[in-house]
Amino acid sequence: MDKKWHIESKLAQIGSVEEPVTGAVNYPIYQATAFRHPRLGQSTGFDYARTKSPTRAVLEQAAAELECGDAGFACSSGMAALQTVFMMFAQGDHLIVSLDLYGGTYRLLERILTKFGVTASYVDTNDLDELESVRQPNTKAVFIETPTNPLMMVTDIGKVGSWAKQHQLLTIVDNTLLTPYFQRPLELGADIVVHSATKYLGGHNDVLAGIIVTKGEVLSAEMFFLHNSLGAVLSPSDSYQLMRGMKTLALRMDRHQSNALAIAKYLQKHPQVAEVFYPALPDHPGYEIQNQQSSGNTGIFSFKVTDARYVEPVLRHLKLIAFAESLGGVESLMTYPAVQTHADIPVEIREAVGVDDRLLRFSVGIEHVNDLIEDLDQALEAARTEVEGGETHE
Numbered sequence: 001m002d003k004k005w006h007i008e009s010k011l012a013q014i015g016s017v018e019e020p021v022t023g024a025v026n027y028p029i030y031q032a033t034a035f036r037h038p039r040l041g042q043s044t045g046f047d048y049a050r051t052k053s054p055t056r057a058v059l060e061q062a063a064a065e066l067e068c069g070d071a072g073f074a075c076s077s078g079m080a081a082l083q084t085v086f087m088m089f090a091q092g093d094h095l096i097v098s099l100d101l102y103g104g105t106y107r108l109l110e111r112i113l114t115k116f117g118v119t120a121s122y123v124d125t126n127d128l129d130e131l132e133s134v135r136q137p138n139t140k141a142v143f144i145e146t147p148t149n150p151l152m153m154v155t156d157i158g159k160v161g162s163w164a165k166q167h168q169l170l171t172i173v174d175n176t177l178l179t180p181y182f183q184r185p186l187e188l189g190a191d192i193v194v195h196s197a198t199k200y201l202g203g204h205n206d207v208l209a210g211i212i213v214t215k216g217e218v219l220s221a222e223m224f225f226l227h228n229s230l231g232a233v234l235s236p237s238d239s240y241q242l243m244r245g246m247k248t249l250a251l252r253m254d255r256h257q258s259n260a261l262a263i264a265k266y267l268q269k270h271p272q273v274a275e276v277f278y279p280a281l282p283d284h285p286g287y288e289i290q291n292q293q294s295s296g297n298t299g300i301f302s303f304k305v306t307d308a309r310y311v312e313p314v315l316r317h318l319k320l321i322a323f324a325e326s327l328g329g330v331e332s333l334m335t336y337p338a339v340q341t342h343a344d345i346p347v348e349i350r351e352a353v354g355v356d357d358r359l360l361r362f363s364v365g366i367e368h369v370n371d372l373i374e375d376l377d378q379a380l381e382a383a384r385t386e387v388e389g390g391e392t393h394e
């Protein structure tokens with residue numbers, strides 16, 4: 001890939017220029033786990049597929065270039081990527097973590113990492129006073145989701161990154177929601193980027209994958225060691241599938257973003273909606289930071305209905321939008337975080353943050369925006385009729 005190319009060109013060309021034998025414009029799936037050694041002490045660069053595998057290597061190189069990092073690592077899921085990163089830490093280490101957070105990351109930290117003596121404090125990572133108040137002599141890293149899933153809280157990556165550097169802490173960013181097309185945390189001062197590539201990078205709700213990108217030789221070597229030693233690597237066919245999805249990332253993100261903004265504005269005015277959480281809206285507290293550090297907005301947002309009794313009938317009446325638990329694909333999905341993605345976060349913590357029984361998360365797909373608005377409109381109206389027995393708002 002030519003460094004001078006725009007990201008749209010880099011994305012479209014993933015794997016297209018790498019196959020020297022046949023010139024195939026799509027990099028093949030090398031379905032091999034072992035590679036012949038030419039002679040004793042010699043290697044083609046590939047020995048055993050857990051360590052390095054050709055199809056995966058093309059994906060990893062592309063991921064590193066897109067995120068402007070030094071090395072990429074493809075994992076069998078986003079959780080596998082997070083686990084690999086967290087295995088850098090040792091007994092007695094402490095992490096500072098975004099308060100509003102994907103539930104699976106919280107579960108990994110609280111139910112598994114604690115067994116190995118690694119602890120975490122959860123704060124608003126945009127508030128340096130809060131970061132300072134929980135920092136301990138054994139703190140090793142700040143882990144940021146920005147925007148957070150599901151409440152869309154925004155953290156200034158540059159500000160936190162320079163605070164972390166002052167204290168010799170690593171900055172790790174989960175960039176799942178924005179992707180390198182809109183935001184590149186390593187350029188803003190982060191050290192490691194993690195993705196659930198199952199989401200926007202893959203983009204079609206058909207491949208489970210994770211990506212890690214590191215900056216600097218030391219971190220890259222350490223991550224290579226962990227990735228190979230832990231073994232939660234991505235298969236050759238899933239690596240291919242992920243690259244195929246990534247080729248259209250730019251087009252999809254543009255449409256996700258424009259659809260999401262139009263629908264968020266529609267919901268803001270809806271009488272059955274109390275609040276919309278989306279950093280692309282000027283009244284969102286993270287609006288300015290988001291605009292400074294990213295060139296666009298994600299395609300998911302959350303909103304609170306005015307009455308929790310609307311939730312069940314809204315989900316039942318949706319026709320085009322599927323009630324399903326993921327995000328980032330071309331199909332629109334609606335999720336109820338309190339009982340799905342965030343069920344593993346204790347209720348008091350969840351509700352203190354704002355993930356309560358009125359909150360719905362909407363992953364806006366690439367369908368026609370009018371069809372999506374019409375579907376929401378009829379589902380909200382049907383829910384109102386059921387709950388209020390047909391009374392009108394006038």
Ligand SMILES: Cc1ncc(COP(=O)(O)O)c(C=O)c1O
Nearest residue numbers: 077078079102149176196198209
């Ligand atoms: C922000 C974020 N990070 C990580 C993950 C975990 O990724 P995966 O489901 O691919 O294991 C998710 C999954 O929803 C997520 O939303």
